[in-house]
Amino acid sequence: MCGIVGLFAKSAEVEERLGAQLGAMLAQMADRGPDSAGLAVYRDPAPPGATKLSLFSEDPEEDWAAVARELDPRHDGEVAVHASHAVLVVDADAPTAQALVRERRPDLRVMSAGERIEIFKEMGDPRRFVERFALAEMQGTHGLGHTRMATESRVTTQASHPFSTGLDLCLVHNGSLSNHNRLRAELRREGIEFQTDNDTEVAAGYLTWRLREGASLDEALRGCLRDLDGFYTFLVGTADGFAVLRDPIACKPAVLAETDDWVAMASEYRAIAVLPGAEEAEVWEPEPARIYSWERAAV
Amino acid sequence: MPVAEPGVGVETVDLATTPLRELNARLHGAGGAGIASRWRVVHPHGAHAVAVGIDAEIEVDVDGHVGYYCAGMNQLATVRVHGNAGVGLAENIMSGTVCVDGYAGQSCAATGRGGLVVVQGDASARCGISMKGVDIVVHGSVGHMSAFMAQTGRLVVCGDAGEALGDSIYEARLYVRGVVTSLGADCVEKELRDEHREELGALLAQAGMADADPAEFRRYGSARRLYTFDVDNAGEY
Numbered sequence: 464m465c466g467i468v469g470l471f472a473k474s475a476e477v478e479e480r481l482g483a484q485l486g487a488m489l490a491q492m493a494d495r496g497p498d499s500a501g502l503a504v505y506r507d508p509a510p511p512g513a514t515k516l517s518l519f520s521e522d523p524e525e526d527w528a529a530v531a532r533e534l535d536p537r538h539d540g541e542v543a544v545h546a547s548h549a550v551l552v553v554d555a556d557a558p559t560a561q562a563l564v565r566e567r568r569p570d571l572r573v574m575s576a577g578e579r580i581e582i583f584k585e586m587g588d589p590r591r592f593v594e595r596f597a598l599a600e601m602q603g604t605h606g607l608g609h610t611r612m613a614t615e616s617r618v619t620t621q622a623s624h625p626f627s628t629g630l631d632l633c634l635v636h637n638g639s640l641s642n643h644n645r646l647r648a649e650l651r652r653e654g655i656e657f658q659t660d661n662d663t664e665v666a667a668g669y670l671t672w673r674l675r676e677g678a679s680l681d682e683a684l685r686g687c688l689r690d691l692d693g694f695y696t697f698l699v700g701t702a703d704g705f706a707v708l709r710d711p712i713a714c715k716p717a718v719l720a721e722t723d724d725w726v727a728m729a730s731e732y733r734a735i736a737v738l739p740g741a742e743e744a745e746v747w748e749p750e751p752a753r754i755y756s757w758e759r760a761a762v
Numbered sequence: 763m764p765v766a767e768p769g770v771g772v773e774t775v776d777l778a779t780t781p782l783r784e785l786n787a788r789l790h791g792a793g794g795a796g797i798a799s800r801w802r803v804v805h806p807h808g809a810h811a812v813a814v815g816i817d818a819e820i821e822v823d824v825d826g827h828v829g830y831y832c833a834g835m836n837q838l839a840t841v842r843v844h845g846n847a848g849v850g851l852a853e854n855i856m857s858g859t860v861c862v863d864g865y866a867g868q869s870c871a872a873t874g875r876g877g878l879v880v881v882q883g884d885a886s887a888r889c890g891i892s893m894k895g896v897d898i899v900v901h902g903s904v905g906h907m908s909a910f911m912a913q914t915g916r917l918v919v920c921g922d923a924g925e926a927l928g929d930s931i932y933e934a935r936l937y938v939r940g941v942v943t944s945l946g947a948d949c950v951e952k953e954l955r956d957e958h959r960e961e962l963g964a965l966l967a968q969a970g971m972a973d974a975d976p977a978e979f980r981r982y983g984s985a986r987r988l989y990t991f992d993v994d995n996a997g998e999y
């Protein structure tokens with residue numbers, strides 16, 4: 464069992480309160496996943512040519528301003544610190560920025576890279592996560608979160624969701640995959656790197672590989688129906704929106720709801736019930752093996 | 763079994779301020795005194811296990827969406843949900859009526875042994891799984907694997923049915939007005955005779971669909987090749 468939540472703002476008011484709403488939704492899903500929690504939020508695009516990185520350090524005393532200058536000597540040291548994570552913008556394209564981290568600070572983990580995405584995840588009670596990472600203060604256009612009850616691998620920060628699947632892309636998962644060992648080996652041969660023995664990371668790696676090979680997000684998700692064996696409800700975050708996919712058997716729950724102000728996805732309706740206007744929302748259960756997606760109009 | 767006290771008043775319980783266990787305990791007649799015959803539950807906010815285990819001839823109206831297992835194990839009571847219901851609505855219902863204005867999640871009326879379950883919207887996958895005597899009327903459509911291993915009772919679907927309807931069915935009777943994507947193992951279409959039109963008409967009337975014409979439905983049931991095991995049928999399993 465795990466819990467998934469997602470919120471896509473259709474109004475400025477919801478953007479303003481996005482983190483607070485996602486935090487309330489995550490707290491509702493705490494008992495579906497008490498082991499760890501995570502959030503991906505999309506906001507504040509990096510300037511053209513620059514890359515926004517979310518970094519994680521094991522060291523609670525990490526000097527993040529120093530990290531920024533290590534990566535880029537001209538960096539002004541302005542870093543948004545969120546508990547064990549920090550978000551910083553590096554004046555380089557994404558492959559260069561990620562290579563700089565690997566080369567100069569290999570002890571740090573890159574949780575996400577892109578123009579808008581920020582990922583935070585940590586072990587422990589989801590309600591504590593909401594407080595530690597001050598979700599209530601976060602604004603954004605859309606975001607998705609996860610509460611984890613570990614079944615396929617250890618409880619670690621690395622094995623928490625969301626998993627980055629490429630620039631501005633991420634994945635959260637409720638379910639378990641049965642063919643992840645073989646698929647991981649195949650994807651490694653394609654040059655995809657894995658940090659854990661977690662099944663969801665393989666699904667994320669699969670999407671990364673398909674997208675790298677030129678598939679659209681829709682094609683990559685359709686590929687999951689053919690190539691992934693197991694149970695899943697996926698929520699995939701993109702720079703402009705999110706997409707939902709359930710496996711053809713659809714044992715894992717999912718509820719979608721939409722109003723004029725927002726679109727929400729959750730494992731259970733009670734996570735949606737906390738949103739303003741939920742009682743008037745159109746609410747439905749997504750069909751198995753069908754892709755649902757929402758995108759912001761191009762700005 | 764608690765005795766319902768006749769009266770004009772309606773007992774209202776607000777789940778925004780009342781713990782769920784307290785609601786259910788009161789519906790079970792906690793305290794030993796008789797209980798009100800009419801109840802209204804407000805602000806359920808998707809809570810699980812609302813109005814489960816009632817064993818009294820009472821009426822309960824729930825205003826809003828409920829989570830999993832609403833009205834599970836119901837006996838005698840009439841429970842109406844004015845909203846949607848999550849997984850396992852009226853699971854193992856014994857008798858009485860459970861009605862939902864909106865849609866019902868997976869495994870609606872699973873293992874139900876009696877009574878009537880009415881879903882005015884669609885019901886999701888595995889509707890009526892392992893039903894053992896319950897009657898289910900869905901105004902909309904049902905998802906895949908509905909009536910899987912259904913033993914007795916009737917499932918009426920006014921819309922369409924998803925893949926593998928009635929897989930491994932025993933003696934339940936299935937009526938579908940729309941398209942059946944596919945039939946499961948050992949489920950076959952059967953002739954709709956007068957006695958079937960009659961029982962279907964009665965079920966539709968009970969479920970608030972008296973206008974629906976039973977002649978528009980098709981009947982499905984067991985080919986009886988699987989459940990009395992015969993080695994010649996081993997390939998069917």
